[in-house]
Amino acid sequence: MTHIRRRPALALAATFTAFALAACSQGAGAPDGDASDADTEAPVTITVGNMPTTENPELRADFERKLDAFTEAHPNITIEPEETEWAADTWNALIAGGTMPTVISAPFTEIQSMIARGQVADVTDYLADSEVFSRLNPSVLAVAQAEDRTYAIPTSAWTMGLLYNRDLFEQAGLDPDAPPQTWDEVRTAAQAIDEQTEAQGFLTMTLDNTGGWVLTTMSYAFGSTLENEDATEATIVNDATTEVLDYYQQLRWEDETMGSNFLVNYDDAVQLFASGQVGMFVQGADNYTNMVVKNGMDPEHFGVAPLPQQPAGLGTLSGGNLAVFSPTATPEQLAAAVAWVEFRDFLKYTDEEVAVSEAEAAAADGVAVGEPALPVVDRDVYDQWLGWVEPYINVPRENYDLYLSTVEEVTLVPEPPAKAQELYNTLDAVVQGVLTRQDADIEQLLQTAQDSFQSALELG
Amino acid sequence: MAVTDTTVRAAVEPLTAPPRRRRHRSPATWARRGGLTTLLFFLPLLLSFGYFSWWPILRSLMLSLQQTNFITSTWVGLANFERVLADPLLGIAVWNTTYFSLLALVVGFPVPILTAVFLAEMRRTRGVASALAYLPVIIPPVVAVLLWKAFYNPGANGLFNTMLGWVGLGPLAWLNDPDLVIPSLVLYATWAGFGTGVIIYLATLMTIRTELYEAAEIDGARILRRFWHVTLPQMRGVLLIMLLLQLIGTFQTFTEPYIMTGGGPENGSLTILLLIYRYAFVAGDYGRATALSLLLAVALSLLSALYMWATRRWSTS
The missing domain is CATH 3.40.190.10 (Periplasmic binding protein-like II)
Structure with missing residues (x-):
């Protein structure tokens, strides 16, 4: 009987070894190359988190509309949207399993520990050429920085x-x-x-x-x-x-x-x-x-x-949300993901036509336009956007006069x-x-x- | 009878004969004899258990000796265990869990037995009654817990407080009262779990031979003596295993405090599993979480072994 017992034991040992080796070979590592290596014309596929669920049809429609417009403007970029969201109890599993989307939204509270753990990519160089990213509200941007490097893009903020x-x-x-x-x-x-x-x-x-x-x-x-x-x-x-x-x-x-x-x-x-x-x-x-x-x-x-x-x-x-990027993404993927975030959340601040059409569509879907918030861009840029979308503001901003006049x-x-x-x-x-x-x-x-x-x- | 030469030779031969050559089984022989087929059937089992059970166990063993953020890991020896044992919350969690288990044992264990005995006496409506008893088990736990959370509303218009009001009692703070929170959770757990117990006990009761009751009746035993001398001894195998399962289950209580109270008020319902959850998902310290998980596993194994040893005399197997 001895040999019969020994074989499963050997098989087990072999299985464990195989798993252990497989596990050791995983693990996030920094991608090779930097922003200057990124070929922004090359075909690239990225995954983006935070697609609204079907329980929120208006927000989902808004997301899909932006996705279509972005893909049309950037035919070389393929976006695979996911409903994955940041959550305290799943974040480490996303990192450990290597399934973190290329870009996902995370709260202000988490970013410094993510930076310390090396769980997010440094995107400083990818933001350098963008006009709107140079006009971010400095007190809000500071949340996403460590030792003069930027690791995330603030997309919404509040007090x-x-x-x-x-x-x-x-x-x-x-x-x-x-x-x-x-x-x-x-x-x-x-x-x-x-x-x-x-x-x-x-x-x-x-x-x-x-x-x-x-x-x-x-x-x-x-x-x-x-x-x-x-x-x-x-x-x-x-x-x-x-x-x-x-x-x-x-x-x-x-x-x-x-x-x-x-x-x-x-x-x-x-x-x-x-x-x-x-x-x-x-x-x-x-x-x-x-x-x-x-x-x-x-x-x-x-x-x-x-x-x-x-x-x-x-x-x-203060609090808010930031777009954070996978540390295992290639330069092309990071460039594409930054472009997506700019398109989704910031194009409205620099392009009147986009601002108006987005606000019009959002208002038609019942999504709030002009809700109280702490601007993520500087005051001039924000006021310009407010002027563009004024006809579509569907939030009674006069009810928050005191808050809005003192928020900054x-x-x-x-x-x-x-x-x-x-x-x-x-x-x-x-x-x-x-x-x-x-x-x-x-x-x-x-x-x-x-x-x-x-x-x-x-x-x- | 004379001992013949042949007999002696026959007796001695096996001792003196050269040892039979052990048959060498080459891989080809092994394969020809169906080894491959056996392996083929064995492999899915091995892989699924390996991947989903044994590997996570091994991994948690490793994690308990590491400090990790899933990017880099450092071996820290037994430091995680030391930190767990030094945590003042551990004592609170162990006390709460033990209190919960004992209370669930005292309150929750006899209820399904008595209900099953009662149902077994019913002839026509047994099927409907046992289905009704089982109904709470069908409700998804999260829904049931949220429902009970509403029942426990501490306001005077909460369901339970309204009922207490009918008899001039209350209102009670229920989950908001550090002294009442564990009994409140036990009440829910008893309601949620007793349907399964009833069905199992009822099935066991149906297997007890009626002759035993008839004999007891002829001997003049009344209902309580019949229960004590016939029913309980006949059910002892199932009772012992159910008791052990309940102990293990209640020591691993998580859903109820997690959804109903978050461990509050003031850690009054913090259980060991909830503490493990906090280590892992609030503090992001998987080393401590797995260290405490292993300590719990060891404690439960010892408890089970002790229980099996203590109850071996009554065991049916």
């Missing part, structure tokens, strides 16, 4: 703001055109909404890192960051964050204006707000499409105000420099503690979070 329901404001006897500008005013407005309407006055998210994300934003507005610039020390125990949690405690336990459910993630919050069950919450100011186009909120009910700042406030957290004055404070998601995750428990236990000891909660995150930073 955190105070989203509020204008209809509920009216019902509560508040002026929707004069949103709260201090945290005391927010508290008063929350009390009024809670008393006068069926909705809860104020909400904060608490799950899937959103609790920590908003607590970080609020801490900036109250006067402190939660990590030093060198990413060597956690600074979670600070007066500003303690003040924010005191403020939460007052709204939750004294005023009772925060409802009864404190396990709320981003999707829950969006649904609650869009359906008129929540008066105000802190969120990215770019949520118009999410609330109105995707979740059916009445456009006139959507309100966004600048995030109130305490006297010691540092500014507001507010100091943008970047995300924590290292392990931002881990920090947010650690802080989720702090926020949950304050909102679910009346006797929560804020100092102790912050100290526990501080110790935990400090260990994470020290692990490198």
